[in-house]
Amino acid sequence: MDAQTRESISMLGSCGSCGQCLHCEARSRSICSVIDPDHMARLAQYSHRLAVSPGKTFIQEGEAASDFFIVTSGHAKLFSLMPDGRRQIMGFAQAGDFLGLASGATYAFSAEALGSLSLCRFSRSGLALLRREFPDLENRLMEEASRELVQAQKSMMLLGRKTARERLASFLLEQHQRSPTREIVIHLPMSRTGIADYLGLTIETVSRTLNALQREKLIAISQVTQITLLNLPALEVLARGG
Amino acid sequence: MDAQTRESISMLGSCGSCGQCLHCEARSRSICSVIDPDHMARLAQYSHRLAVSPGKTFIQEGEAASDFFIVTSGHAKLFSLMPDGRRQIMGFAQAGDFLGLASGATYAFSAEALGSLSLCRFSRSGLALLRREFPDLENRLMEEASRELVQAQKSMMLLGRKTARERLASFLLEQHQRSPTREIVIHLPMSRTGIADYLGLTIETVSRTLNALQREKLIAISQVTQITLLNLPALEVLARGG
DNA sequence: GCGACGCCTTGATCCATATCAAAGCCATGA
DNA sequence: TCATGGCTTTGATATGGATCAAGGCGTCGC
Structure with a gap:
């Protein structure tokens, strides 16, 4: 400026x-x-x-x-x-x-x-x-x-001790908790690169891990930037590491 | 109490x-x-x-x-x-x-x-x-x-993006900068487990990496808890990642 | 001095994640 | 409609650090 x-x-x-x-x-x-x-x-x-x-x-x-x-x-x-x-x-x-x-x-x-x-x-x-x-x-x-x-x-x-799965679960729950509405459908304002750079991972690992969580029915990826948290308790257990 | x-x-x-x-x-x-x-x-x-x-x-x-x-x-x-x-x-x-x-x-x-x-x-x-x-x-x-x-x-x-070598170099320089005397001989108050848990590594990796840095003449390990920084500029380059 | 215990080091192997590579899949604009 | 370019996904392979497994080496109490 x-x-x-x-x-x-x-x-x-x-x-x-x-x-x-x-x-x-x-x-x-x-x-x-x-x-x-x-x-x-x-x-x-x-x-x-x-x-x-x-x-x-x-x-x-x-x-x-x-x-x-x-x-x-x-x-x-x-x-x-x-x-x-x-x-x-x-x-x-x-x-x-x-x-x-x-x-x-x-x-x-x-x-x-x-x-x-x-x-x-x-x-x-x-x-x-x-x-x-x-x-x-x-x-x-x-x-x-x-x-x-x-x-x-x-x-x-998260960065020092959690696995990729635990990082993604933590991230999704954090987004959920910060949203004003607290709906289980969360909208992500950042790209996969943003998620990767926040979690200390690569975009490939983020993509694969999100898809794995979807296969396991913990989440549903309706659009790239819109994810539904299908099983909050399971995600919480995963995020905290057992 | x-x-x-x-x-x-x-x-x-x-x-x-x-x-x-x-x-x-x-x-x-x-x-x-x-x-x-x-x-x-x-x-x-x-x-x-x-x-x-x-x-x-x-x-x-x-x-x-x-x-x-x-x-x-x-x-x-x-x-x-x-x-x-x-x-x-x-x-x-x-x-x-x-x-x-x-x-x-x-x-x-x-x-x-x-x-x-x-x-x-x-x-x-x-x-x-x-x-x-x-x-x-x-x-x-x-x-x-x-x-x-x-x-x-x-x-x-450090935890999200640095390699083990970079983490150890960063750690040693941080200890150096925090010591009141700023001598190149630093005394570590924590064990290898402490270093590992701070840097998000295992004790084996800490031990191997410190010994590698010693072989490369960047440091000298006089006692387990006492390390001499032999090449500060090189350690700084390593710590910041090039 | 000697045994025992608690670190620390070193070696062999494994594995989670990175890296490399190639498609998909939109959205955008001609 | 089709080409373009930028994400994203998926697959194959590589690798840094973890894990598993011995030993080594001080230190402390006896």
Whole structure:
């Protein structure tokens, strides 16, 4: 984004009176939920909406970590690359998720839009001011960090010790639990490559393993990105490893 | 620990005037470093020293997360177990490290002393009071959480995508970077089993790979727990994967 | 000093998953 | 409608690390 574009987005976003934050579709699920609706204008003053087109990288690992983001709609993948191109996806973000905690002076990961995505951006200094003004934010941010750490530890167990079948079962249940509706039919916003890079596997193993689970009647693959969980208890046993 | 023991430790630890915190050997490396030395008595009022004998588990995954800990001396391993006994070590804690962020209502990991260990314990409510009284703690805790998240993401890359050689090189460099002296001779507080469970490998692979690195003159194994890094640049290239 | 126990190393073999290769299967646009 | 290109699936083969199986080597107690 060039300076001029950034500025114009910034100015549009700064209109605190237009209800940007008050009518934000992700508010109830994000850290902003701790702020009283009366103070939404204040919040809007320090935050700026932006749209990200599909496939665009909006956080680059190693760059100065100047901003935090909240996903307002769509999905993003958070990942890191090795020099030879090996990729590990650390997580998928969806509406309400806070991005940027895993950073010191620079971002520790890259982030790319899966499909079209909209974000809310906070500068580091803006968030610092908001934290001072709304102390409840501190607690909410610590909760957010704790949740992410717990999730990261689960991923470490998955990547270090689980078999391919166990990884896929864990992944499907995680998608199921994160969906707002909790239906047994889950829609996957990522490709097989995304699943493989998240689970530390290859796309072939992901494909074969999903088909094996289907043959065993644990799931049904209605479309490539749509899977029905036919036997939740069995998947849970598999995911936790017995 | 029974209620009576807890109480007696508590009362001993509560003697704010005895200089417990002021003379704490881990203070400069821990979150307590943000608090002015004048206020050490206040800090000591909410914290309690305890000694843990070698091999003892002092945090149990799944139990109510009622306390936070700071390691004051010695080392601990933080890990999680699968029902069939597969173990993943999430990290090793040393003096100054803060334990307990990766928890919701219950601890997400178990922690066990490697050798003898001393800790400082804060109750959840005690820390909450201290956070209110010393707002700098908020920032320091967020930094701590960020550092842990960055480290967790590095572990995910290691476990998901690195080869055994790359994992060992990464591990040795991490131990090197965390040692206060930064000498090229590193002392490992954990056994081969500990290394294996941290790197998602078996003890046999750890042993073979370390010996291979020794044959290639990247390291020298002087004793089982003492390794000299002979070629740091080559190890760094290996660790990052080319 | 000596036996025993607990790591650690080394060797042989196996196997889960990667890699290599070739079709399928859509969706898209001419 | 048909060609194109990008996923995804499926099959054949290879391999890094696991597993199985001995030994080795300190350390500790007696």
